[in-house]
Amino acid sequence: MGFELPKEKFGGRIKEVAIGATKDQGGTRSARLMAGGSNGLPFLKFESEMPHLPLVAMDVVDTVRMVPEQLQESMGAAVKDPLEWAKKCEAEWGADLCVLKLQSANPEEEDRPAEELEGLVDKMLKSMALPMVVYGCGFEEKDAKVMEKVSNIAKGERLFLGLAEEKAYKSIAAASMANGHGIVAFSNLDINLAKQMNILLLDFGTKPENIMMDPLMAPLGMGLEYSYSNIERLRLGALSGDPVLQMPMICDCSCAWNVPEALEDNPEHGSAELRGVYWEAMTALSAAVAGADVVIMRHPRSIVMFRETINVLAGGE
Amino acid sequence: MCSQGVSEVPTAMEIYKLLPKTNCGECKFPTCLAFAMQLANQKVALEACPHVSSEAKAALEESGAPPIRLVTFGAGELAAKMGDETQLFRHDKTFYNPTVLGLIADDSDGLDGVKSKLDEAQAMSFERVGQILRVDSVAIRHSSGSPEDFVAAVKAAAEKGLPVTIMCDDPAIASKAVEACADKKPLLYRATASNFDDMVALAKDKSLPLVVSAPGLDELAELADKAKKAGLNDLVLEPGVQTSADMLVNMTAIRRAAVKNKFRPLGFPTIAVLGPTEAEHMKAALGVMKYSSAVLMDTMPREMVYPLLALRQNIFTDPQVPIQVKAGLYSVGEPTDKSPVMFTTNFSLTYFTVRADIEKSKVPAWLLVVDTEGQSVMTAFAAGKLTPESVAKAIEDFQVKEKSSRNEIILPGMVSRMSGKLGELTDMKITVGPRESSGLPKLMKTFSG
Numbered sequence: 015m016g017f018e019l020p021k022e023k024f025g026g027r028i029k030e031v032a033i034g035a036t037k038d039q040g041g042t043r044s045a046r047l048m049a050g051g052s053n054g055l056p057f058l059k060f061e062s063e064m065p066h067l068p069l070v071a072m073d074v075v076d077t078v079r080m081v082p083e084q085l086q087e088s089m090g091a092a093v094k095d096p097l098e099w100a101k102k103c104e105a106e107w108g109a110d111l112c113v114l115k116l117q118s119a120n121p122e123e124e125d126r127p128a129e130e131l132e133g134l135v136d137k138m139l140k141s142m143a144l145p146m147v148v149y150g151c152g153f154e155e156k157d158a159k160v161m162e163k164v165s166n167i168a169k170g171e172r173l174f175l176g177l178a179e180e181k182a183y184k185s186i187a188a189a190s191m192a193n194g195h196g197i198v199a200f201s202n203l204d205i206n207l208a209k210q211m212n213i214l215l216l217d218f219g220t221k222p223e224n225i226m227m228d229p230l231m232a233p234l235g236m237g238l239e240y241s242y243s244n245i246e247r248l249r250l251g252a253l254s255g256d257p258v259l260q261m262p263m264i265c266d267c268s269c270a271w272n273v274p275e276a277l278e279d280n281p282e283h284g285s286a287e288l289r290g291v292y293w294e295a296m297t298a299l300s301a302a303v304a305g306a307d308v309v310i311m312r313h314p315r316s317i318v319m320f321r322e323t324i325n326v327l328a329g330g331e
Numbered sequence: 332m333c334s335q336g337v338s339e340v341p342t343a344m345e346i347y348k349l350l351p352k353t354n355c356g357e358c359k360f361p362t363c364l365a366f367a368m369q370l371a372n373q374k375v376a377l378e379a380c381p382h383v384s385s386e387a388k389a390a391l392e393e394s395g396a397p398p399i400r401l402v403t404f405g406a407g408e409l410a411a412k413m414g415d416e417t418q419l420f421r422h423d424k425t426f427y428n429p430t431v432l433g434l435i436a437d438d439s440d441g442l443d444g445v446k447s448k449l450d451e452a453q454a455m456s457f458e459r460v461g462q463i464l465r466v467d468s469v470a471i472r473h474s475s476g477s478p479e480d481f482v483a484a485v486k487a488a489a490e491k492g493l494p495v496t497i498m499c500d501d502p503a504i505a506s507k508a509v510e511a512c513a514d515k516k517p518l519l520y521r522a523t524a525s526n527f528d529d530m531v532a533l534a535k536d537k538s539l540p541l542v543v544s545a546p547g548l549d550e551l552a553e554l555a556d557k558a559k560k561a562g563l564n565d566l567v568l569e570p571g572v573q574t575s576a577d578m579l580v581n582m583t584a585i586r587r588a589a590v591k592n593k594f595r596p597l598g599f600p601t602i603a604v605l606g607p608t609e610a611e612h613m614k615a616a617l618g619v620m621k622y623s624s625a626v627l628m629d630t631m632p633r634e635m636v637y638p639l640l641a642l643r644q645n646i647f648t649d650p651q652v653p654i655q656v657k658a659g660l661y662s663v664g665e666p667t668d669k670s671p672v673m674f675t676t677n678f679s680l681t682y683f684t685v686r687a688d689i690e691k692s693k694v695p696a697w698l699l700v701v702d703t704e705g706q707s708v709m710t711a712f713a714a715g716k717l718t719p720e721s722v723a724k725a726i727e728d729f730q731v732k733e734k735s736s737r738n739e740i741i742l743p744g745m746v747s748r749m750s751g752k753l754g755e756l757t758d759m760k761i762t763v764g765p766r767e768s769s770g771l772p773k774l775m776k777t778f779s780g
Contacts, residue, residue, distance in 0.1 A: 017548050017549040017552045017588075020592055058580065122773055234642055235638070235644075235645065236684065237684075238642070239421070240680065242620070242646065243420070243422040247422055274687055274690055282457070283457070284632055284636075289637060292612070292635050292638045292639075295613065296616045296638050296639070299620075300620060300646075303621065319613055320613075323614070323617070326574050326576055326610070329576055
């Protein structure tokens with residue numbers, strides 16, 4: 015019958031961004047990672063190029079307050095110490111990069127001073143060599159102070175700093191630009207806002223190759239469908255040639271651990287630990303299938319499941 | 332009608348050639364050509380033309396058919412629906428028929444083994460956000476070598492009431508199994524190049540839907556077309572799904588060919604049969620997102636099935652109709668009449684987020700869900716669907732004052748503007764909560780004393 019695979023060709027391509035700098039590049043990271051670069055829908059190699067697999071970033075939260083008890087049990091004592099946690103990500107759990115979330119900066123909680131957090135970042139850079147992304151606590155004034163210090167102490171390391179938001183992006187953008195870091199632009203499930211964020215940053219002077227987008231990943235069971243379609247639409251918009259949407263996407267799938275159904279003891283739904291692992295792995299798979307270039311994950315077992323699947327997905331013709 | 336020997340949706344010109352060409356206007360269109368163009372776009376039915384010949388009718392029947400045929404198996408309320416999809420991306424409209432999930436029992440496990448697996452499948456039914464999510468079918472696979480065992484297993488399956496797939500490549504044995512449950516409209520799995528004629532004959536004789544299977548899409552399209560020409564319309568396609576890459580590429584190609592190119596030989600639902608490993612379970616999730624109409628699995632551990640069902644519920648939600656939570660007064664933890672009360676909207680995403688943040692605080696509370704037709708707090712407020720009046724009415728309707736003696740309600744920080752009016756209407760103390768629900772644990776802890 016001579017059936018031919020119906021192919022889709024797009025005019026646009028996702029930009030490639032570099033995360034991390036090695037010694038030769040002025041930093042101390044073990045690798046410079048590339049994200050993005052594809053000119054088609056995810057994993058459809060018969061019609062498009064996908065030069066890089068989605069990267070797996072593991073998150074490290076600097077206060078155990080934000081880590082559910084069940085996870086503390088399942089992942090072990092390392093999650094109580096961000097330095098130990100990050101070392102495990104590198105040495106045992108096979109992360110490509112590490113996302114340090116400075117939640118303890120929260121002025122309504124621990125309110126750790128910027129100097130201490132600067133010290134933490136410094137120590138982390140010295141105790142492991144994965145490329146890093148550093149997120150603040152979401153309080154603009156505090157994050158401005160913290161990010162300035164983080165940017166300086168990590169000069170040359172090519173971090174990505176986040177999250178830049180519509181009403182709070184200038185100080186963090188300035189901090190990232192000062193030392194050649196990148197920035198993560200956050201938008202809340204809205205393709206127009208995602209675009210607007212990139213325009214704001216570009217107007218401010220940030221270079222396009224220094225931007226990744228976080229379009230908000232809603233976890234499985236708590237609005238995943240909105241994120242799935244939003245990511246697909248962003249990807250299609252970028253491929254159809256809109257240069258302001260062609261930044262790679264970073265999707266935080268560790269949000270799966272905020273879903274009560276993923277964690278609760280309920281024998282009807284099987285063992286909680288394994289259920290949570292599937293919950294996160296399926297959340298991440300949906301992000302990758304829709305168009306994420308970097309996924310942030312937390313549980314080492316979900317990462318094994320996720321990686322196995324995307325490796326095979328990408329290996330086929 | 333046909334190009335390259337296969338039937339495709341006809342163009343307006345092809346249709347026009349089959350019309351009477353009298354321009355009588357009885358169809359309400361000025362010319363036969365105008366009518367033909369409307370037909371080609373599936374805007375009108377052929378019946379609007381009183382003069383069309385029966386030959387033309389038969390030839391044109393195809394043009395009204397959906398790009399992917401709806402195929403059902405099983406009987407009664409639990410009958411499983413596959414296909415009838417019209418989109419490549421759910422945001423373009425919606426995906427209609429959720430991936431049918433089925434658990435496979437193998438007759439070599441003995442009748443007791445089969446029965447316990449059937450029980451397992453039947454027990455996997457969960458209520459989630461007001462919907463019942465379940466494993467919707469069972470399949471019996473023949474590998475025992477004993478036709479009697481197979482028939483007994485199929486009989487046991489048919490008695491369960493769930494739709495049954497009969498998995499057997501030998502037409503003679505399959506035919507015996509069909510006899511045991513023909514009135515239950517099982518799905519017959521499968522016709523391949525090597526058993527094609529006999530399987531097609533069996534499906535036709537018993538009017539059963541039939542899976543057509545081939546590793547390559549070229550061969551698959553050829554077999555499906557052949558089955559169609561032999562008079563079978565209810566087909567299900569099984570492409571090669573050896574690896575997740577094969578699965579994604581083949582399922583995507585079939586969907587595109589059917590929906591975009593209106594390529595009729597592949598205009599049928601699809602099925603994937605998966606193994607028992609974690610990697611295969613992840614392929615089931617891939618199938619739910621990427622175009623598998625049915626997924627049959629060797630094992631279905633509950634810790635995998637529950638998230639898989641939630642994923643299916645998410646993906647097959649109509650994007651134009653947000654999932655709504657029923658309005659009412661919900662308890663979080665075990666609240667008493669001293670526990671704090673707060674309200675939010677009935678947009679499921681909002682509700683779940685607020686609820687999860689309250690739970691984090693470990694402080695029991697009453698959560699009043701106000702009907703905003705599924706809109707989030709700010710959208711509903713802007714659209715006038717979340718007003719002091721509608722909140723006051725909900726407080727009254729759901730007897731908030733009887734459940735909590737605090738006479739106080741926490742409102743979302745985003746709508747602090749309504750606090751004055753709401754206070755007047757309800758005589759309650761109004762506490763303005765955080766703008767984002769992530770701030771709730773902090774506020775809640777002030778109530779924990």
